[in-house]
Amino acid sequence: MDAYCLDLEGILLPEIWIAVATRFKVKALRLTTRDVPDYDKLMRYRLRILKGEGIRLRDIQRVIGGLQPLPGAKQFLEKLRLEGPVILLSDTYYEFWQPVMRKLGCPVLFCNRLGTDRSGFISSYHLRQKDGKRKAVRAIQQCGFHVRAVGDSYNDLAMLKEADVGILFNPPASIRKDHPKFPVARNYQELLRLLKG
Numbered sequence: 392m393d394a395y396c397l398d399l400e401g402i403l404l405p406e407i408w409i410a411v412a413t414r415f416k417v418k419a420l421r422l423t424t425r426d427v428p429d430y431d432k433l434m435r436y437r438l439r440i441l442k443g444e445g446i447r448l449r450d451i452q453r454v455i456g457g458l459q460p461l462p463g464a465k466q467f468l469e470k471l472r473l474e475g476p477v478i479l480l481s482d483t484y485y486e487f488w489q490p491v492m493r494k495l496g497c498p499v500l501f502c503n504r505l506g507t508d509r510s511g512f513i514s515s516y517h518l519r520q521k522d523g524k525r526k527a528v529r530a531i532q533q534c535g536f537h538v539r540a541v542g543d544s545y546n547d548l549a550m551l552k553e554a555d556v557g558i559l560f561n562p563p564a565s566i567r568k569d570h571p572k573f574p575v576a577r578n579y580q581e582l583l584r585l586l587k588g
């Protein structure tokens with residue numbers, strides 16, 4: 392029996408930090424785990440920049456609330472949910488995605504939480520567990536499912552390796568080159584075909 396584990400940003404929704412960096416014209420917020428592999432360092436850096444720029448959580452939520460799913464994402468997700476359970480595994484935060492999840496039909500999402508200070512600035516972040524995407528795949532397999540996983544970035548590789556089938560969706564050329572064993576889908580039609588195959 393198949394279950395489907397999908398990354399969120401880059402698969403169904405645009406990259407949130409890029410949207411925030413663009414909206415507030417803060418180039419420093421464009422850094423990703425590709426530039427700063429240490430996630431804790433990257434997040435502490437982001438929180439410092441946000442505070443310095445006077446950007447509060449509700450400002451970010453407003454930007455995210457204006458985002459649209461990637462073209463065709465909602466229909467893709469609806470079709471996939473007819474095939475079996477779909478769980479979105481993301482390194483992002485519930486506070487960020489609440490404003491936009493309705494546009495995707497409120498799928499099941501496993502992610503993390505943010506803390507704010509009295510002025511509404513993001514002051515901390517709380518990861519549910521280390522290596523959460525990989526551990527979620529393992530747990531779903533232990534429930535008796537054959538897991539097919541989809542990701543697009545470095546932080547998805549452990550999940551794709553753990554899954555019974557791992558698929559890359561529009562990955563950067565470097566990941567594609569370094570991990571040629573994962574099949575690549577470039578659009579939702581190809582992705583559905585690979586997921587159902």
Ligand SMILES: [Mg+2]
Pocket residue numbers: 398399400401402542543544
């Ligand atoms: Mg992604």
